[in-house]
Amino acid sequence: MNTLTNRQKEIFDFIKSKISDEGYPPTRMEISKFFGFKSPNAAEDHLKALKKKGFINILSGTSRGISLSDDDDNIPVIGLVSAGSPMLAEENVEKKIPALPISSHGVDFYLRVRGDSMINVGIFDNDLIAVNKDLKVKKNAIVIARIDDEVTVKTLIEISNNKVVLKAENENYDDIVINPNKVNLNFEGTCVGLIRNMN
Template sequence: MKELTIQQKKVLQCIKFYIKKTGFPPTRADICRELGFKSPNAAESHLRALEKKGYITIENGASRGINLTENSAEKSQTIPVIGLVAAGSPTLADENIEKHIPYQESLFLSEFDYFLRVKGLSMKDAGIMEDDLVAIKKTSEVRNGDIVVARIDDEVTLKYFQSSGDQIKLIPANDDFEEIYINKETEGFFIEGKSVGLVREN
């Protein structure tokens, strides 16, 4: 996928916005109105550049005959899947992203930022199995009983959250695993987010 110039990006954004707003693509004149061009040929040539670079297709002769290609259309509608590796934090950096899957607005009750691919069986009694995708909302506001993504230095785990006074307990849902105790002296402790849903691909 060839890089776009700043102006070409603006035109592509304009097309996406127009479709979202109206349900159909803009005319050359519409693009000029939105972006302040005074000649329809300004829009025309940008469209041909976008076509040449593969971001749109144009049906010749058809009014509003602009079609966003999969490549350019998908980007705004996918959610990243991040691998839970023992050492390494689940950030949205490119190198940690396993893949993208199509986003679905109201699949879960609350919004979420990414899927975490679960490794190991430390939460099996909570019905969270190896390779499940846990929907994570990035937040540090968590309550007792929430299933949280916690980071201690470079180690990232998924556990039940339980705080009482100054002490925090991270509780696994599996008798074979140990509870983890956190206190104010513990360094490098951080709540990355909490689970708001789960998806399993059989």
């Protein structure tokens, strides 16, 4: 998908806000009025550009026939992570679900938790944790780490150039102490929320 110019992004944002505010997309005239265009064709041209770049679909002959093609506010749920594959690789995506209704930080994906290593902080087997992948990992945060292709959820209690300590929140598990220069360690993100389904 191509990138939008500043002006095109403004138009695209206007369309999105119209849809969320009014409940329906704008007409060419409404776009023109908002941006001060003297001709509806200016809006038409922008819509064609947005369509060409794949950001919207246009139904011809249909009033307000604009739909956003990039509707994916749905967030992937990651089940088991295959060795060697990136977190968000298609083979790892169990399904897609809408965003967490609460959450101060953005959620990039949900990860289904396996095992009981974090029960002391209320993260149970089969829970979904909401993960933000761009937040800087910080001490005392619950992080999603990948150690030599093994994905694990733990509390980060120490991080320096040659030592990383990951703590399981369960007395039955030992701390994981790693020299990041010797093993392959990646942080896949920080846990920012949790969803549990009870039956």
